[in-house]
Amino acid sequence: MLITSEKNDLIKDIKKLSEKKYRYEKKLFFVEGKNSVFEALKSSFEIKYVLVSEDCDIDLDVEKDRLIFVDKGIFKKISDTVTPQMIMAVVKMPDYNVNDLIKEDGLYIILDEVQDPGNLGTIIRSADAFNVDAVFTINNTVDVYNPKALRSTMGSIFHLPVVNDVPVDKLFEALKRNGVRVLSTNLKAEKYIYDCDISKNIALIFGNESRGVNKSLDIYVDGSFKIPMDGMAESLNVSVAASICLYESQRQRLIK
Structure with missing residues (x-):
């Protein structure tokens, strides 16, 4: 035809x-x-x-x-x-059930109001590279199936579950029920990333490119950490920060 x-x-x-x-x-x-x-x-x-x-x-x-x-x-x-x-x-489109995806000892990424489709796609690609169990988007994060986001995943969208626009309460209830700790990056945190066990049984939240993680999520967060930076840049691109954190998670798993 x-x-x-x-x-x-x-x-x-x-x-x-x-x-x-x-x-x-x-x-x-x-x-x-x-x-x-x-x-x-x-x-x-x-x-x-x-x-x-x-x-x-x-x-x-x-x-x-x-x-x-x-x-x-x-x-x-x-x-x-x-x-x-x-x-x-x-x-x-796949029909994922959040409750079926979350399990003890899993590694998860939560994206909170991430707006740039290139950032979203790059994070999914890194999540694939470092064996993340699932990626969840909340609070009007850019659509997973946005064509630019899909191109940025370089095919990784087909390798792991990526669940779009999950209700916040439903997601965090499922994580808590399975004993999964929730951590976020925070420039004012006292601990550095390597001081925290992020090898497994963890969900990492990454927030909006300019505002970071929404304050409304504080009630769900078990702790926070920062990435050590000695240069003059105030912050990192969210996809870069996520990739560094996932690399550290992989490093911790390899040395255990």
């Missing part, structure tokens, strides 16, 4: 998936690029369609009725990038 018109119903539907409201109405999202599509195909996610340019010569293990060839000009109109790689997958 070759689509040559942007008025095609499937093309119009896929183009609308760039809008958050439409994504959640259809429970679908799309990823672009060879790496992300291949990771999607290897995962347990349900793949609705794989779209490729008409002259694509990539060997794809996709059912014939799910493989759609698209005119290059049309592909550029539905792509979220300036120079698309001419391969895209439309994927069904």
Whole structure:
């Protein structure tokens, strides 16, 4: 099947998936690029369609009725990038149950009002690299299925559960019920990161790029720590801070 018109119903539907409201109405999202599509195909996610340019010569293990060839000009109109790689997958959103994901001795990331999709995607990628059990977003953090966020994950979105916009009370009740400690970064904390056991049984909160973690979450936090910095910068980018913390968690696990 070759689509040559942007008025095609499937093309119009896929183009609308760039809008958050439409994504959640259809429970679908799309990823672009060879790496992300291949990771999607290897995962347990349900793949609705794989779209490729008409002259694509990539060997794809996709059912014939799910493989759609698209005119290059049309592909550029539905792509979220300036120079698309001419391969895209439309994927069904997973239906995660928070209570099923949280367990004793787990390692979790909570993202509180993180607004930049690049930061979100980078944190998910680091969480994947350092074997985090799940990532949860709260308080209107940017949508996990935002196309820029998905590109920044480099396919890691398909490797670990990432649960979008979890009700705060529900999340922290589940963590407490399983004995998971909750820690946050704080520039005014007395302890440094290496003074805290963050190897397991821990949930780390990272907050908004300019305001940090919401004060309203203080009632749920068991403690805080800071990352030692001797330079003149007042703070770190949230994705950098999260990656440093996850590296330290991994280091602690390796030396135990």
